Amino acid sequence: MEYNFNEIERKWRKYWADHKTFAAEDNSAKPKYYVLDMFPYPSGAGLHVGHPLGYIASDIYARYKRLRGYNVLHPMGYDSFGLPAEQYAIQTGQHPAITTEQNIARYRDQLDKIGFSFDWDREVRTSSPEYYKWTQWIFKQIFNSWYNTQTDQAEPIDSLIALFEQEGNANVQAVSEFTNLFTANDWKNYSEKEQSDILMEYRLAYLADSWVNWCPALGTVLANDEVINGLSERGGHPVEQKLMRQWSMRIKAYAERLLTGLETVDWTDAIKDMQRNWIGKSVGASVKFKLDKNHPPLSPFKGGEELDPSIEVFTTRPDTIFGVSFMVLAPEHPLVDEITTAEYKDAIEAYKTAASLKSERDRQADVKNITGQFTGAYAIHPFSGEKIPVWIGDYVLASYGTGAVMAVPCGDQRDWDFAKHFDIPIKNIFENVDISQGAYSEKEGTIANSDFLSGLPIKKAMAVAIAKIEELGLGLGKTNYRLRDAIFSRQRYWGEPFPVYYKNDIPYLVDDAHLPIELPEVDKYLPTEDGEPPLARAEKSAWKYSEGDRMEYNTMPGWAGSSFYFLRYMDPHNENQIVSKEKADYWNQVDLYIGGSEHATGHLLYSRFWCKFLYDRGYISFDEPFKKMINQGMILGRSSFEHRVHHGILTSIKTGEQLKNNAPSIYVSYDLIEKFTEKDYLELLSNINPDFTSIPFPTFKKGEIKFVPHHVDIRFVDNDFLDLETFQKEWNFGNTNPHWVKNSENKFLCSSEIEKMSKSKFNVQTPDELVEKFGADTLRMYEMFLGPLEQTKPWDTKGISGVHNFLRKLWRLFYENGNVIVTNEPASKESLKTLHKTIKKVEDDLERFSFNTNVSNLMICVNELTDQKCHSKEVLEQLVILLAPYAPHAAEELWSEALGNPAGTISTAAFPKFDPEMLVEANVSYPVSFNGKMRMKVDLPTAFSAKEVEEAVLAMPEAQKWLEGKAPKKVIVVPGKIVNMVV
């Protein structure tokens, strides 16, 4: 039998599908193991070789775990709601469901070809109504919950309503911004609308007017992490701030638990730090600074009522409160207009206008440029009673903390810079610290000039300051999080509809019996004329179910469906529950999650949030979804470039006129571009057309020829050589009139660069063509062989033949001239040693997810067995099991056809058992070093003691050469390992 990979692979893929070989059992005596991949968005471009990298790794591990006797859950599905399908729909009018269906079919076909052991019966698609029924269901649960800070968990909203009915909200400890007090009686007398509005302040999913990132080009709102540098992540359109009524998720309630939960999961520090950073916890105090009412004369305030306005600040350094010498408000702070004195009105208005024109980006670029404006107002220091000038400055952000800071120039560099710039006095409150050159921001030292804090070490002073602030009612010790509540509405079509309808402007939930609320048909996938989301276009009759005055027109964001899919795989066909309690308890956490790190602050944070919520509400018994996670590195593409001459001003010799059209494209082989002169260029030009000449641009150096590199499709390039024949045949050159300057070997050379793989760079390598050429087993092994899974690495097919040849070499251990040559004779001691050495390495490396080194281990094993001419069944059978996770098709074939085992049983064969006895040797080859440099090797009995080894080595004539006849100063012998002599 030849190694006919195409035929073999087709045969076994069919076998696995027909026999449902990889179906996970829901009831099993075996221990469970859950291996999950981040499911893909099925884009129109299909898979490139970077996509399956993680899938291959997880598949190898899943197959390995099956061999180790685990009941493995290894599912796959599609994150199939999303913008590209919608934009395609807008352009073509084709329903996004159709595009999505086609893309999924293509993905499935590509995935199937690689031989994954997915349990396809559990496939989920976030855009299918059977699935998003449960997305809607979770939304309902979150809407119907509030966060009780006393029990530190989410609880049913009914328990809160019961409290309101009994005693009002005075004693309610909840995560809420709502500060008004009401009694039980008030509550009962509120209208339905008023009650609904108040509950909205407590619900974990709530409607609120929020400043949103509005993207006019997309007609939708984006989450913070979907905006990159002021542009939309998808599409790169400008984004602006806009106030809109939106659904939000009170993720802030979980900030602390999202932080502490990180300690219980086995993820990389990089991802954990990104999440910590995103949550942005800072501990300190909020303090109120009263305004000086006489300066400016403030009262009476609006409504004629005497008010006592104050500025609330958040500080992480309450210990430095006596170092405050000014305050800074964000330009957008609501108090600015009220406190600004007539004298400064114009200047403040001008500053505010200037600040509002600056984009976030401009503010970033402008770090060195210190700006600000005095308001004319003063605050009163809560302890010293001193008057403190109040400024505004755009370095203070309205959206963080309270939008105001107490500036302590001696302790904060930004405040110091600001004070220096505007000549504000700097007070030093640190003992024996020089602050003339910059602020002192260390948290070590002693406080001075600070009344009751003087003489205290900084850390102690913090606690004392907070205690005093609380005692005097000036403020509270407080923890601040940068994390903001997540906006949960999108003004798009291709997303989950909300299970919500409105009656008299009050939102109500649709009853479970009517779920899912399916997406209605619309005439266009665009916002309406008056800016309503696309769903507003749907006729009432287009909704399969509707209620009240109208249905909710927003849809859910992309992360909704992906925040719980790992649960649905456990029980994908359950129509009554999101997941049954038994199945959730059995499958439990995802044991191994593999995916890219680009979801660090999006998907991975939201999934943890929903998991904790479902845990609080008793639906599942674990509160972290992913126990261990590995983030595979990106595979970069290798782009090829052809180089064309950058023409000067092309001129007709006859008429002297500039030639706008007919400019020939002159391609020059890359190895010639250094040598290609102006003379060569002009000659070539006149060869092409005697009327052509070129006048150099004035900006060019005399005689200089410039080249413009262009991406050339890598399918025309082999080893940097352009296949001109095919290229000319298949490429559309339009009317560019190409001319080729080839090198002395009549070849055309391209340059290359490593870049991200993308269609526009013509460097996309699809797995399909490689599977066709080399087989899936080769592709699988080669992707692993490239290097460590986590590392970013360039794709290059150069090495793939090495892996392919390995499989052919393996084949020759079993077959010769088409005949099976496996024998039942016992294996040599040497072959058994090779086998057991390999068993140990393969097992160890798999346990530490070192997939690349295992390919080498298997290669070494086959090389050695070939040298040993080993065809013994007892060795080869074990080897095939070791290979099975990596090259499953080849392993199945050899297992059943060459070794005569029942078909298909290799997936559940027992992983070989390592026997250390097999590696025991009579002799050890000791490397002998002199002064740490290895000079010679000596074969000595394993049983020798350190003393015996030393004596044996010293007795060797070669050792004497290195010792130059002298006795060594010191001899180190590590038995079984090494000898080192110090001369």
Added chain:
RNA sequence: GCGGAUGUGGUGAAAUUGGUAGACACGCUAGACUUAGGAUCUAGUGCCGAGAGGUGUGCGGGUUCGAGUCCCUCCAUCCGCACCA
């Protein structure tokens, strides 16, 4: 600026606890074989050197009998965050 990661041949990389640096593979050189196959086999391949030998894991220092590995300083590249109070 802060945080994280990574720097080893011509190339992808290996070296798990401090113990033979460069396994394995690509590429390259020379040769063999041949039913010419993206075959197979043999030998070689870090750098300098004819050789003995010297030298070598981003730079510089340190600890150690011994450092790619541990410690300190610096440099480069990539990723994330950023006037965060």
